[in-house]
Amino acid sequence: MFARLQFVAALLREAxxxxxxxxxxxxxxxxxxxxxxxxxxxxxxxxxxxxxxxVLASDRVSRRHCEVAPGxxxxxLRDLGSSNGTRVNGVELGAGPRPLRxxxxxxxxxxxxxxxxxxxxxxxxx
Numbered sequence: 001m002f003a004r005l006q007f008v009a010a011l012l013r014e015a016x017x018x019x020x021x022x023x024x025x026x027x028x029x030x031x032x033x034x035x036x037x038x039x040x041x042x043x044x045x046x047x048x049x050x051x052x053x054x055v056l057a058s059d060r061v062s063r064r065h066c067e068v069a070p071g072x073x074x075x076x077l078r079d080l081g082s083s084n085g086t087r088v089n090g091v092e093l094g095a096g097p098r099p100l101r102x103x104x105x106x107x108x109x110x111x112x113x114x115x116x117x118x119x120x121x122x123x124x125x126x
Contacts, residue, residue, distance in 0.1 A: 060109030
C-alpha cells in the first residue's frame with residue numbers, strides 16, 4: 001500500500017499543468033519516465049491498440065484492456081476481457097464496473113495508472 005501512495009504522490013508532484021477540469025484524471029509515466037495526465041471527460045479505453053484513448057506500450061497490456069468512464073458521481077472502471085486482468089489498489093477487478101475513488105491505483109498489465117480528482121494547474125507551489 002505504501003508503494004502505491006508514494007507512486008500517486010510522486011505523479012501529483014511532477015504532473016505538468018493542464019487545462020481546468022472538474023472531473024477525474026488519469027496519471028501515469030510514459031516510456032521515457034515523464035508524467036502524463038489525461039482528463040476523463042468521456043469513456044476512455046486503455047490498451048495497446050492505436051485507437052485507444054490511453055495507449056500503453058507493454059506486451060502485458062491487451063489491445064483493449066479496460067475502460068474508465070465518467071458518470072454522475074465520478075468515474076467507473078471495467079475490464080474488457082483482458083488477458084492479464086485489471087487491478088485496483090492491488091485487488092483483481094471483478095465482473096462489472098467498479099467506482100473509482102480519488103487516489104486509486106489501476107494496474108493494467110503491470111502498468112500503474114493513478115486516478116485523481118485534482119486540478120493539477122491549481123496546485124499550490126511549494
